[in-house]
Amino acid sequence: MTDARPVRIGTRGSALALWQARHIRDELMTEHPGLEVELEIITTEGDRVQDRPLHEIGGKGLFVRAIEQRLLDGTVDVAVHSMKDLPAFGPPGLMIACTPPREDPRDALVGPAGATLATLPAGSRVGTGSLRRGALARRINPGVEIVPIRGNVPTRMGKVDAGELDAVLLAAAGLRRLEQAARIVEYLDPDAFCPAPAQGILALQCREDDARIRGLLAALADDDATLASAAERGFVQRLQAGCTVPMGCHATRVGDEVVLYGLVVHPSAAPCFEARRRGPADRAAALGRSLAEELLAAGADRVLAALATTSPG
Incomplete structure (x- = not known):
């Protein structure tokens, strides 16, 4: 390797985002011995505004715009996103250079032991920040009350532990990456509870004209x-x-x-x-x-x- 410059990864500061960025850092350093990789935590608008549902304040793009701007201005070299959070089309000058192996794409129920979404009693309070999950939950069990929630994975599970909610719906991928799979009481069958597009897939984004970074990331593609x-x-x-x-x-x-x-x-x-x-x-x-x-x-x-x-x- 002739270019010794460190690779700078931009990431949000949530537990899951940091796990993902550290995972990619470690994979890059394994594939390219001697490569230095640094993490830079970036606060996004989606992190700052926590009191309203995403669909009311601008959508999932709020989690990526600040990081994409740092890519465009050259202060970071790579962004590690949950691909499902990316808008359909990215800004000019940036590209998804690599998609590493997918984690479990299913949705998961966190709640009382032995519970299933279909058998939760009428009136059960089920938390989710996703309109899709809420709608599909109503199709499976019309008796549940869907409660809009925001916050990271530990915060959402904490609402069940505190008795504020009877259950929450989350992505299995995030729970598995944070070593919380034991909290899952039901994996939702994708044929009955269709996952979000690209759920469980990481998107490694970089500048289109950065041949060095594109070459480094290529080793992680699946x-x-x-x-x-x-x-x-x-x-x-x-x-x-x-x-x-x-x-x-x-x-x-x-x-x-x-x-x-x-x-x-x-x-x-x-x-x-x-x-x-x-x-x-x-x-x-x-x-x-x-x-x-x-x-x-x-x-x-x-x-x-x-x-x-x-x-x-």
Whole structure:
């Protein structure tokens, strides 16, 4: 290695974000012996505003814009994001250079031992910050009360421990990465509770013109995660919808093909438009877009139009 400059990783300061950034730091140092990697904690607007749901204040992009600006101005070299937090299209000059192996994409229920979402008693208070999770929970168990919550993973689980909530819905990936999988009482089947697009996938973002960083990150890429992210983000990009729209998409590789399941659901749980597609793996992004087209033609466009008035713009 001829360039001895340290690689600077920009990250949020939450426990999960730090785990992810440290994991990528360690992987880079393993793949490139002698490489120095530094972490820089960046506070985003999403971290500062904690008293309102994300869909009311600008969506998940609030967690990435400040970090992307630091990439653009050259003060950090790499950003480690949860890919599901990224807007459908990034700013000019930046790219997703690498998608490492995917963690468990499923959603998970944290609550009383032996509980399942379907069998929670009527009136049970279930916390989530996701319109998608809330809508799908209502479809499985119309009797539960969905309580909007914000905060990091430990904060959300703490509301169950304190008796403020009966259960919370979280991404299994975050719980597993924080060594909290023992708190999961039910993994939600992706065929019945469709995950968020790219859930469990990390996106390593850098400047398009930074050939050195792109080369370093290439060693961490995973083919299956790259395929899944292409299909699922193709779905999101065609819908051109953010977190104001409850939507899910889940891709799995089967040999040389990709199997894709997607849905758009109203926050009230109805109507719900869902479909499945299967096609060549080398056309994953196009398959995601065509699946979104199918849902739009079936009526999902009406859900998007109705919810557009609630978007902060």
